Amino acid sequence: MNDYNYIGKEIPRVDGPAKATGQAVYTVDVKLPEMLYGKILRSPHPHARLLKVDTSAAEQLPGVEAVITGEDLQEVRYAFVDTPRYPADEQPLATEKVRYIGDEVAAVAAESEAIAEKALSLIKVEYEILPAVFDPEKAMQEGAPVIHGEQSASTSFWEDWGVAQQKKTVQEDPSINNLSGHTFVSFGDVEQAFQEADYSREDRFELKPTAHCQMEPHAAVASYNPLEDKLHVWLSTQGIFLKRLFLSKTLGLPASKIRVHHSFVGGAFGGKIDLFPYEFCAAYLSIKTRRPVKIELDREEVFMTTRQRHPIIVKIKTGVKKDGTILAQDIRVIADNGGYRGSGPVVIFLCHGFSFPVYNVPNYRYEGFSIYTNNGIRGPQRGHGAPQIRFAIDSHLDLIARDLDLDLLTIMHKNVRQEGDVLPNGDRLDSCGLTECLMGAAGAIDWQKKREQSHLQANGNRYRRGVGISLCSMFSGAMYYPFASAAVVKMHDDGSATLFTGAQDIGQGSYTTMSQVLAEELGIGIEDICVVAGDTELCPIDLGSFLSCTALVTGNAVKKAAADAKRQMLESAADLLGLADPAGLKTQNKMIYLEDDPQKSVSFAQAIQASVLKRDGNPIIGRGSFKGYPRTERYPSLAKAKGLFTGAYGFAAQAAEVEVDTLTGLVRLVKAVTFHDCGFPLNKTVVEGQIHGCVSMGAGQALSEEVHLEKGQLFNPSFLHYQLPIALDTPESAEGLVATIEPSGPFGAKEVGEGCVAGILGAIANAVHDAIGVRIYSLPITPEKVLRALKKI
């Protein structure tokens, strides 16, 4: 079954040469004739009423072409979540209030960046400072400053697309202040099960906000052409169709009047999905000035205003039998989503979504709250909830294992889900390699021996080692706009092909893996394929490169499109060879031959020419599509977590060995192990690269990365002070790819590249405990926290 020609092979990236030579054009590189430069005026206050914005002096400045404020855009609302329950709460430019430091107040377009900057300094804004709140638990209390109060009318994008119509906005618990989202799920009888448990314990974990740190800063170029009445945009984005929807709704333009052009994306990690005010403003300013407008954010703006990972508080209680069998679990999650809702209701839903596929917990209660504060807005980031919840659950299980004097591995093995399990919401695990991953990772880190060694370490040793392990899960696509991905394969008359896909290669290698799928299915070489991607005008719809849907959803669409093209070629070939039907025909190397009599063959070129000449001029165009989740037509309910979530879960077990310097508190990740069930690796180099990236990001977030906020002000908006890993931090690494062959995936593939950021956190936290004998309940595990835990400072 594995005798593929392209699938599973280490094919070099098809976009590699362009990137290696500097030819690849990213949004920041786009420069158009007559282009203006835009800049945004932001609020320096975390919470204030806007009294007056006076732009007259700025407008007078020579070289300034346009200045806009919230006044110009009163009605425009949008949001990552925009449903009847959760109406859109963001505006491109503030009207009544500003709600965090960095909130957009005005925008200018000018002949140069320098003039634009000068113009900003000439805009006078009067604020009335309001009391602000920065701690979600305080924001929930009665009497806390109310950040959103009145909700204005929603645009409810999603209603057109299968979300149940609902009349009223629900705020279920009026006693909770600043609530932006609520998820409640329960099954079994939790109280009863806790009664029956031999042992139970409760813990509280906390995670700080972290930043994506895509190396390419956010940027947008918009060019409105009045002759066509058309808006052309270049965006650094991971989902062109979602962006087009946002722009079309907010600008009031039909989809056909907006074209998102392809540009390379210098990293995304979930931080380039939302519509951002700078994108809207670039578009609006271009329409207004009838000239191209470019807005490029400074690194500081990227840190402050383009979303962070949600800081989360997790309270978790688990009841177990003596042997470690989990009977009941009660989880409560509070997410601080900052001044606007962002993806708050989604992350609290996903914390459940990434909690329950891993262990079989018969009695379970989960409640999540997302809360407004006057911090920066939070949105999706690689794993979106998974790192937070997996860290909490597996740290907690490690503590239980220690209390009961059991091996954590034993508890994990006892409770992990198996292939064939049906989750409480109805999702089926048609492939699930958790057990194999767990065994693989434990073996690769040398679990038994290392755990014994860590117990034997002399107390006086300065450097102490320990090992830890954790598990994670991730969706492979889900139901959200545009709900499906499609692909078109256009055959050329020499037998080569062009693939049209809406999916954007954000670095994850999709142009390469999709080329492999096409090459394998069709029987042509990688060099025979040209990929046209990331352009809303040329390409069919695509879910976008997030929620890990590319491999499974787009991959299936490409495979089906290739199969469709092949079917047409085989029909034509059958005619040429005088066969009644194409049943016995095979393809390879751009040739079609009869399997039983390989001498009987025609080339792709011949089949295509024949098709044009003899089959109604058909030049052979294959098409394929695949739904975000074939078994449903609806979004899952974020509030009740009802409905189907995803067609396939990717899983991983991750183990870490750390060395703690007990004098300085520095923790060094010595070795990281990931055993990943990604169904089937379409390209080993690509999959390993994704794992390495996840491990590095996860290790950073476990040990050093933190967005430092004081009173809503971000103290480290730079790579100098936001401590993301550098080359010298690279650990030894081992990976194992567990092939479970997902039946619904193209060639058995499913999620890769997202989930593995999650398990490494718990693995490191557990390893640190193993090394120093003390638990650290909050991430990142900084040297200061280590020394405090050791009672040295």
Place this chain on the structure above:
Amino acid sequence: MRLLEFDYFEPRNLEDAVTKVREFDGNYQIIAGGTDLLTALKQRLSAPAGLVSLDHISSLKDIWEEDDVITIGAMCTLEDVLSSSLIAEKLPALNQAAWDVGSPLLRPLATIGGNICLNTRCRFYNQSSFWRSSRDTCYKAGGNICHVTNKRDSCVATFSADIPPVLIAHGARVRLAGPKGVRTLPLEQFYTADGRFPHVIMAGSGEILQEIEVPLPAPQVSCVYHKFRMRESIDFPVLGVAVMLKLGEKKSGKYCEDACLVITGAEPAPVEAVQAREELLHRRLEPGLLARVAEIAASEIHPIKTSLISPRYKREIAKIIVTDALKKAGGIEE
């Protein structure tokens, strides 16, 4: 952020440079490598009318030894320092400190003079103008409040350059060229301990740092620089310590004839741990002594929260790096 416009001068000799500086009457900045200055200008920490570049004063780019003094021109880049065999051989701790500065992409540009003249740093100060507009202008930036101490008219921003501790430990002097001629100062006297104007040039002397003179260390001298930072590149020191030991040999073992300990990253100027030195003098190097000396050294610094690192943690780190550096300088195995 782009740079605002300014005039740019490239004098060919020191006299012209000094004259140019005087013409500007304070509204200028000297640019050496520019690796620190450009970040500050982009953050609008100052908006000088002119920059005076020292690039074309070739006399500032040499390293030579004469009469038991090693002289290093202020415009030598850290790469120059690293590739000098004279320094590698005679002043290995300086080589180490140069290696520890910033990242490999800065060292070919960054100069030793710029490092010595580096401005102090603070988490409320080294931020963009937008960032700073959320608060009242702090004292160092020209206002009258310090966000760290809440005092009106003092600044405790932290001196964080890596190279000066080693030079001070070696007893280096700096040669300054100014309107009143040339003078030399012991490097420790170059610093003012005022976070706002950390050295005599920033305090307005109108001078230019010309070169650094390091007395050739005696053969029994061993000097090390030990830098502690979270990531082993890019980052400024959380703390750094230079330890110079002059060792004597007695029957009972090695003992300390002379010593100097200088710490960076703790206060507005490099701190000489004088009590720690006292404790070391004439004593035999044994673990108990080293621990005591480290405790004393740690108690001699007064860190304050000007970075994201807590003062308590810095104190603890001081003990550890001082101990480690003493062991290394004293040749004591773990």
Place this chain on the structure above:
Amino acid sequence: MEKTIRLTVNGEEKTLKIGVQQTLLEVLREDLGLTGTKKGCNQGECGACTVLLDGKPVSSCLLLAVKADGKTVLTIEGLAQAGELHPMQQAFNEKGAIQCGFCSPGMILVAKSLLERNPNPSTQEIKEAIAGNICRCTGYLQIIEAIRSFVS
């Protein structure tokens, strides 16, 4: 204030009129259209803007263009010759060292200059050489592998 400088860029000698406040990065990207040199932070903290200045890797965002007067600059565009990838570009592509590609121009130039100085670097020396270049995508492993493939 404007100034005329002479710069040898990718083997071609150029006489350029520039603003003295322009960084070399701005001159390369905006005046010369050499957008292969990237801007990740503009503050000397990421290495995306690395070019080789007289053979040495430097952050071009912290270098005033006037200071490069009379010097030789190699950018990523000058590496591939006659349509052939430079062996280091080839190795980066084959080993999976390129993902989003934004750090790649800087990384590749640093790697090239490392091997010119030190044809046989240890893994630690490789890590030290690229320690000023941040990559968020790859976790550095495949980058290190690509450079190591030149070490005998």
